[in-house]
Amino acid sequence: MVAKLFWMNLTILLCCGLSAAEKVMRPTFKDVKVWSDEKHVTHKLAFDPKDPHLNFTLHVLKDLNDVDIHTEIRIVQKKDPTYSFYTNSTMNLCRIFDWRNISPIGLLINNFMKEYGNLIEKCPIVKGEYFVHRFWYPEDVTVATLPEVDFEINFAAYHVDASKNRVLIINDHITGEGVVQDVNNVKPGLLALLPKAG
Numbered sequence: 001m002v003a004k005l006f007w008m009n010l011t012i013l014l015c016c017g018l019s020a021a022e023k024v025m026r027p028t029f030k031d032v033k034v035w036s037d038e039k040h041v042t043h044k045l046a047f048d049p050k051d052p053h054l055n056f057t058l059h060v061l062k063d064l065n066d067v068d069i070h071t072e073i074r075i076v077q078k079k080d081p082t083y084s085f086y087t088n089s090t091m092n093l094c095r096i097f098d099w100r101n102i103s104p105i106g107l108l109i110n111n112f113m114k115e116y117g118n119l120i121e122k123c124p125i126v127k128g129e130y131f132v133h134r135f136w137y138p139e140d141v142t143v144a145t146l147p148e149v150d151f152e153i154n155f156a157a158y159h160v161d162a163s164k165n166r167v168l169i170i171n172d173h174i175t176g177e178g179v180v181q182d183v184n185n186v187k188p189g190l191l192a193l194l195p196k197a198g
């Protein structure tokens with residue numbers, strides 16, 4: 001009798017625990033414009049909001065000496081646009097690789113990302129195909145308490161040749177929103193492993 005109850009409870013727990021919807025804040029993309037020069041690189045970005053994942057594929061058509069990346073991110077609260085976040089930065093990709101190789105956090109991120117594909121390891125970047133497939137960042141249900149936002153991401157990459165000439169090779173514009181939604185496929189990961197505050 002006790003055993004039977006135990007199995008019944010376990011079954012209920014398994015079936016219903018797993019299928020219960022949970023609230024998370026997930027981005028959805030409204031407008032995705034990607035551009036590449038098609039001389040140095042071509043690239044593709046695909047997103048599936050149902051089984052949330054991103055695929056990113058980069059074809060490097062000739063060896064790249066050095067690359068600068070420029071990122072502009074704007075995040076605005078839907079309810080009150082007074083609250084916003086903006087960042088505008090230019091970084092050297094090759095120096096990020098160096099940092100990744102000497103920093104424990106860089107290594108952690110690199111090992112996490114590596115499971116999703118074939119990443120660029122160093123400069124110069126040799127001709128070939130690089131990709132990240134079926135990638136999704138670790139989700140945490142506690143983030144669902146954050147206010148909903150609109151976001152805009154501008155991303156550009158410049159090839160820097162041996163004589164320091166910069167040529168635009170990638171120019172992407174992505175807009176979207178982060179909305180709280182009920183899902184039954186939360187993708188936990190690094191964040192979910194950390195102890196919860198409070």
Ligand SMILES: *[C@@H]1O[C@H](CO)[C@@H](O)[C@H](O)[C@H]1NC(C)=O
Nearest residue numbers: 046047048053054055133134
């Ligand atoms: C992403 O790539 C995976 C594996 O290559 C594929 O199964 C999936 O359909 C792709 N998703 C999109 C949105 O293109």
Ligand SMILES: *[C@@H]1O[C@H](CO)[C@@H](O)[C@H](O)[C@H]1NC(C)=O
Nearest residue numbers: 070071072086087088089090
């Ligand atoms: C972002 O920074 C670049 C230079 O680093 C500048 O040209 C551009 O105007 C800035 N964008 C905004 C919206 O301030």
